[in-house]
Amino acid sequence: MEPDKRIEEIDSEIRRLFEERLEMTKLADEGLTTSEIALRCRKYEREQLGNAGDFDRVLLATIFNLSRSYKLTGYGTAGSPLVDEIRRAIAETPKTFPTTALVACQGVEGAYSQIAADKLFAGADIRFFKNFEGVFKAVEDGVAQYGVLPIENSTYGSVIAVYDLMRVHKFHIVRSIRLKINHRLMAKNSVALEDIREVFSHEQALGQCSEFLKNNPQIKVTIVANTAMAARMVADSSRTDVAAISSPDCAALYGLNIVKDDIMNSDHNYTRFICISKNMEIFPGASKISMMMALGHTPGSLSDTLVKFSSLGLNLTKIESRPIAGRDFEFMFYLDIDCSIYSEDVLTLIGHLDSEPTEFTFLGSYLEV
Numbered sequence: 001m002e003p004d005k006r007i008e009e010i011d012s013e014i015r016r017l018f019e020e021r022l023e024m025t026k027l028a029d030e031g032l033t034t035s036e037i038a039l040r041c042r043k044y045e046r047e048q049l050g051n052a053g054d055f056d057r058v059l060l061a062t063i064f065n066l067s068r069s070y071k072l073t074g075y076g077t078a079g080s081p082l083v084d085e086i087r088r089a090i091a092e093t094p095k096t097f098p099t100t101a102l103v104a105c106q107g108v109e110g111a112y113s114q115i116a117a118d119k120l121f122a123g124a125d126i127r128f129f130k131n132f133e134g135v136f137k138a139v140e141d142g143v144a145q146y147g148v149l150p151i152e153n154s155t156y157g158s159v160i161a162v163y164d165l166m167r168v169h170k171f172h173i174v175r176s177i178r179l180k181i182n183h184r185l186m187a188k189n190s191v192a193l194e195d196i197r198e199v200f201s202h203e204q205a206l207g208q209c210s211e212f213l214k215n216n217p218q219i220k221v222t223i224v225a226n227t228a229m230a231a232r233m234v235a236d237s238s239r240t241d242v243a244a245i246s247s248p249d250c251a252a253l254y255g256l257n258i259v260k261d262d263i264m265n266s267d268h269n270y271t272r273f274i275c276i277s278k279n280m281e282i283f284p285g286a287s288k289i290s291m292m293m294a295l296g297h298t299p300g301s302l303s304d305t306l307v308k309f310s311s312l313g314l315n316l317t318k319i320e321s322r323p324i325a326g327r328d329f330e331f332m333f334y335l336d337i338d339c340s341i342y343s344e345d346v347l348t349l350i351g352h353l354d355s356e357p358t359e360f361t362f363l364g365s366y367l368e369v
Contacts, residue, residue, distance in 0.1 A: 018063065025067055041068070061300055065307040080351030082362055086341065089280040097175065097283050099123055104135045104144035107226030110250040114228075116179050116273040117148040120369070131225060132162050136169040139278050146174070147276045153181070154270040156207040158320050166292065166363070167322075167332055173290050173364035174283065175275040183209055183227075183264050186256040187234060187243040193259055198222055200230035201245035204271075209245055212263040219243075231256060272368075286341050286365040288317075291350075292334045294324060294359035302333070308349060314339045332359075341365035 029037045045064050049057050100123035105113040108128055117124045127144055129135050135147040152158045183205055187196060198220040199206075199213070205227050206213065213221060224230045231250035234242050243259060244250070251258050295301040309316055318336035323329075339346050353360050 018066075021063070022067060061304070062307070065304050066311060068308070080354060082354040083347050083351040085280060086282065086347065086350070086362070086365070089282045090341070093281045093283055095284055098145075101125070101145045102127065104129055104138040104147040106130070106132050106135050106149070108228045108232055110228035110231060110247060110253045111226050112179065112181065112228075112247060112271065113148045113150060113273065115247065115249065116150075116177050116271075117275075119179070120148065120175055120177055120275055121146075132159075133165055133169075136165050136171060136276075139171055139276055140169050142278060145277065147171070148273050149276065150204070150271050151176075151274050152272045152318070153204055153208060154268060155264070155266045156204050159204060160322070163320055163322055163334060166334070167324075171276040171278065171363075172280045173274050173366050174277045174281045175366050176288070176368040177273050177275070178270045178368065179273060181208070181264070181269045181271050182248065182262055183245050183269075184248055184251060184258045185212075185243050185245055185260040185263050186231060186251045186258050188240060189257045191240055191243070191257065191259065195241055196243045196259070197241040198239075199243045199245060200224045200233050202227050202230070205230075205245045208265060208269055209263045211265045212260075228253075275366075276364075280364065282341060282365050283367065285367045287338065288368055289337045289339055289341060289346070289350075289365045290335065290363035291337075291353070292332055292361045292363060293353065294330060294332050305333075308353075309335075309337065312339075312345050312349060314346070334363075 028040075032040070041064075045060075048060055048064075052060055097120075099121060101121050103117045103121060103124045103126050105111055105117055105126050106129055107113060111128070114126055114128075117126055127138065129138060132149060135144075135149055138144040139147040149162050150159050151162050183201075185193070185196075185199070193216070196216075196219055200222050201209075201224065203223050206221055206223065213219060224233065227244070227246040228250050230244035231246040231254045234244045235254035235256060244256070245263065248258070250256070293305070295305065306316070315338045316335055317338055318334070320334040321331045322334070324332050341347070350362060354362070
């Protein structure tokens with residue numbers, strides 16, 4: 001027999017045996033609680049993996065992961081407080097996203113967060129806070145109904161300070177928006193590029209304009225909390241050798257002259273902002289889910305988790321990991337998934353993840369605009 005033909009036969013037999021194994025696991029689980037099933041499976045899997053060689057261990061781990069994912073579809077969502085909360089949010093959230101609200105933003109007038117908030121809410125009453133933590137606390141304490149925060153940029157990556165705060169505050173994501181970012185170099189009237197010796201801006205904006213700054217090494221870079229704050233600092237300064245990297249709106253707002261347009265590294269420069277609330281709100285049309293979970297520093301812990309998503313054909317659009325302070329070599333993973341919260345399979349997966357011993361937080365289901 002030709003090798004290719006035999007390989008085809010072997011693959012067919014492997015599929016048949018795997019399907020039979022899945023059916024046998026269902027029979028073996030009959031009459032057991034979810035926790036009893038998990039305990040029995042872990043004991044069996046540890047024994048098998050402990051006696052396997054390297055390649056066999058990978059094969060067996062894959063089989064065990066797929067088997068667990070298959071069984072999820074049969075567990076249902078009964079008994080999951082989180083899934084019950086999600087169902088209530090879907091039923092009780094208003095059918096339309098609000099047009100007016102008290103919204104917390106970081107920075108001062110002209111901040112990109114304010115621009116994002118104005119696009120999300122036609123009549124936003126915006127309150128500014130000194131830092132990102134102030135926005136989280138305002139929402140958490142009920143001082144503001146919503147908060148708008150930058151979370152990632154298409155050229156400079158994640159806003160790490162926001163990700164680190166996500167673990168220590170209670171909130172839910174209810175919307176996200178992608179905003180085109182056009183940075184300008186601005187200074188007082190009559191100040192030319194060759195006059196500038198120092199530039200103020202936020203770390204993200206400076207990173208997004210790193211090529212321009214590299215080509216002008218005579219300019220000292222100073223990081224400030226916000227691009228709009230940078231523009232206001234220049235406007236309030238008595239110096240004529242300072243500039244800010246900020247938005248076009250800030251030039252008009254603070255009476256500055258645009259020295260150079262569009263100094264970003266890339267014209268395709270977008271920042272993604274999230275809108276957060278204290279309570280879980282899931283508005284109609286929600287098509288994205290965000291969550292975070294802690295994974296131990298053990299072989300295969302991430303792949304074991306990811307297979308649960310891939311087995312349902314779910315598209316992970318973002319994975320961000322951050323070390324957990326005080327816990328050696330443990331990481332918090334933040335995941336964004338393009339999927340429907342209205343899917344029973346997705347709800348079952350969420351309920352299963354929430355029931356596992358690892359730390360898990362459902363951050364929200366929402367529409368990106």
